Amino acid sequence: MSVGIVEIISLLMGISGFSVGTNPTAPTPQAALEYAMPDADVIAYADVGALVPGNYKVLTNLANQPQIKASPELSKAIKKMVAEIDGPRGLAKGMTGVDLATDISDVTASVRMKGNADPDFVVAAHGKFSTATVEKVAKIANKQSVKVGGGVMFDGGDGTGMGVTKGGVLVAGSIALVKERIADTWKAPTGTNITAATDLLGGKPVLAVLVGLQPATQKFVLEQTKGEQNFVTDAIKRGKMAAFSVYKDGIGWQWVDSSKTGLDNMGQISEGFVDILRASQIAPRGFAKIVLGALDSYKGVNKQVDEMIKRKADIMKIAEQYTGDGQFKSQIDKDPKTMKLSVRLTGKSLSEVMPIGGMVPIGAIFFLTLSRDSASAPEAMEMPSKPSSKKESAPPPPPAKKQGNAPKHP
Helix, strand or coil, X not given: XXXXXXXXXXXXXXXXXXXXXXXXXXCCHHHHCCCCCCCCCEEEEECHHHHXXXXXXXXXXXXXXXXXXXXXXXXHHHXXXXXXXXXXXXXXXXXXXXXXXXXXXXXXXXXXXXXXXXXXXXXXXXXXXXXXXXXXXXXXXXXXXXXXXXXXXXXXXXXXXXXXXXXXXXXXXXXXXXXXXXXXXXXXXCCHHHHHHHHHHCCCCCEEEEECCCHHHHHHHHHHCCXXXXXXXXXXXXXXXXXEEEECCEEEEEEXXXXXXXXXXXXHHHHHHHHHHHHHHHHHHHHXXXXXXXXXXXXXXXXXXXXXXXXXXXXXXXXXXXXXXXXXXXXXXEECCCCEEEEEEECCCHHHCCCCCCHHHHHHHHHHHHHHHHHHHHHHHHXXXXXXXXXXXXXXXXXXXXXXXXXXXX
16 A cells, blocks of 8 residues: 555544543542552543543544545555454453443553562553453453452462452552452542642543652652752752643643742743644644645646645645644643642643644554555565575485495596
8 A cells, every 4th residue: 555645635534533522431530549549659540431432433433434435445454453453352342341442431540669679550440340350350361369348359470460349440550559459448548649639630631640759759769860950850859749631622730849939930831831832733734834835836746746736625624623723722820829830721622732733644644654564565475586596495405326326537
């Protein structure tokens, strides 16, 4: 399959249906953080129900869209990609009863660093899980599942384990952490980072990560820098908490400092990022207009250019779909009492804030190139090879005759 402008335009038009949806079963912040570690250095959250089911449906229907069907090679490549995704999905559902595309609502992970040792971690997921789920996974892993209170778990034998609570929450991670969370006596954690994460998830992000290094971790990280003085080491020394979130309609970040000067500096840096994000929305549109305006001068140079001229309206539509006009709303708040900086950037959609205008076409070209390579590889392997001139590939010589029958040489 050759990567042509027709395929790129068709694919970009097709994937314009990808978006961030709404999760009807999204948990409360307290429920999402119920099994997190109170002294975690990092807490991450993903609203799987808002990201996967809707986009997976768009993906599986991609090959049926008119602009995709018009290109047999592109349609074939997309069907192959969907089949490669559906295979593991079907296998997982058949073995565990869980559909990875529709049965997971959300996932929360927390990590606690331990210097040079492996970190402790725990992952909790809401969805269509039951004790039977863990029993099936344990059987696949050749492990013995055991009951712990109203839940079930198994030891993976490598310091990790997996279980389901009596409430149907899947918990996996370091074995000791899993065991205490599966027990009926487990109580929701409290702590500075848990409070900050609760506030963060209260804004209903679809993706969020919070970093609040514990004193021991902060000390260990700084020791690795060997006394270097730069922005990063200064931020680690001053910073108490940092967070970044992705929402259906934009992005946001938070920062808690230990000095007013540091807070002011982070505020100025944030203003600079906002300016860059605005420019990164406008620049792709401007570049597209310049290119399209100059295209007619190259009419007849080659087929690719002629095809672009024919599809100018579609190309401009793509540029508008994947970029904004830079006029998204920005709110930057600095609270000198709590030393907290809060930034929220809001548009009609995520694409109006995040600079994905340049990344999406690059991703489309990468997919098409990958499809071309995978399609051409088997053909190259099936082509007959030329006889080798290497000595080791020559047929073996006939058996030597007995010395008495050997011909005499002059």
